[in-house]
Amino acid sequence: DIQMTQSPSSVSASVGDRVTITCRASQGITNWLGWYQQKPGKAPQLLISDASILESGVPSRFSGSGFGTDFTLTISSLQPEDFATYYCQQGYRFPYTFGQGTRLEIK
Amino acid sequence: QVHLVESGGGAVQPGGSLRLSCEASEFTINNFAVHWVRQAPGAGLEWVAVTSHNGAINSYAESVKGRFTISRDNSNNMVFLDLGSLRPDDTAVYYCTRDRGPYSSGWFLNWGQGTLLVVSS
Numbered sequence: 113d114i115q116m117t118q119s120p121s122s123v124s125a126s127v128g129d130r131v132t133i134t135c136r137a138s139q140g141i142t143n144w145l146g147w148y149q150q151k152p153g154k155a156p157q158l159l160i161s162d163a164s165i166l167e168s169g170v171p172s173r174f175s176g177s178g179f180g181t182d183f184t185l186t187i188s189s190l191q192p193e194d195f196a197t198y199y200c201q202q203g204y205r206f207p208y209t210f211g212q213g214t215r216l217e218i219k
Numbered sequence: 220q221v222h223l224v225e226s227g228g229g230a231v232q233p234g235g236s237l238r239l240s241c242e243a244s245e246f247t248i249n250n251f252a253v254h255w256v257r258q259a260p261g262a263g264l265e266w267v268a269v270t271s272h273n274g275a276i277n278s279y280a281e282s283v284k285g286r287f288t289i290s291r292d293n294s295n296n297m298v299f300l301d302l303g304s305l306r307p308d309d310t311a312v313y314y315c316t317r318d319r320g321p322y323s324s325g326w327f328l329n330w331g332q333g334t335l336l337v338v339s340s
Binding site: 113146154155156158161167201202210213 | 264265280314319324325328330333
C-alpha cells in the first residue's frame with residue numbers, strides 16, 4: 113500500500129495567517145493527490161484534486177501543488193471557517209489511502 | 220444538489236452481520252461509481268470499497284476483503300455494503316461517497332452524513 117504522511121499533525125494559527133501543510137507519499141503518485149477538509153461531526157469535503165485543481169465552490173485562498181511524492185496545501189489568508197482537520201489522499205492506486213490528518217486550530 | 224443518505228448502522232456483536240444502505244437523490248446514481256469510506260472514532264479516514272456504475276467492477280480494502288460485499292440497485296438509486304464476520308475494529312462511521320465518473324477516478328466528490336456502526340459484546 114502507498115503510505116501518506118502529513119506534517120505537521122497539528123498547527124495553531126490566527127485569522128489572516130498563511131498556512132502550509134505538507135503530504136509525502138511513500139512512492140511516486142504523479143499528480144494523483146487530493147485534499148479534504150473535515151469539520152467536527154461532518155463528512156469530509158474535497159477541496160483539491162489532481163494535486164492543484166480547485167473543486168467548484170472552493171475559495172481561491174486554497175491552493176495545492178506538488179508532483180511525484182511531495183505535495184503542499186496552502187491557505188493564503190486564514191478565515192474563521194477554515195479551522196478544521198485536513199487530509200491528503202492518493203488516488204493513484206488501490207487501496208486509496210489517506211494521510212493521518214492535520215488539525216488546524218485557532219491560536 | 221447531490222444528496223446521499225446512509226442508513227443501517229447500529230450496535231452488533233463480534234462475528235455478526237449487517238447491511239448498510241446508501242440512497243441517492245437529486246442525481247442518477249447509475250452514471251457514477253460509489254465508494255464506502257469509514258472513520259473510526261477519533262481517527263482518520265480509511266477507504267473500504269468501490270463499485271463501478273453498473274456493479275461489474277468492485278474493489279475492496281484488504282482489511283475487509285472476504286468479509287464485506289458492495290452492491291448496487293440502480294433502479295432504486297441505492298448502494299449497499301454487506302458486512303460480515305464483524306470485529307471490534309470495524310467500529311466506525313461509514314460514509315458513502317460519489318465518484319466523478321462511472322469508474323473509480325480516485326476522488327470522493329460528494330459524501331453522505333455517515334452511519335455509525337459499533338461492534339462490541
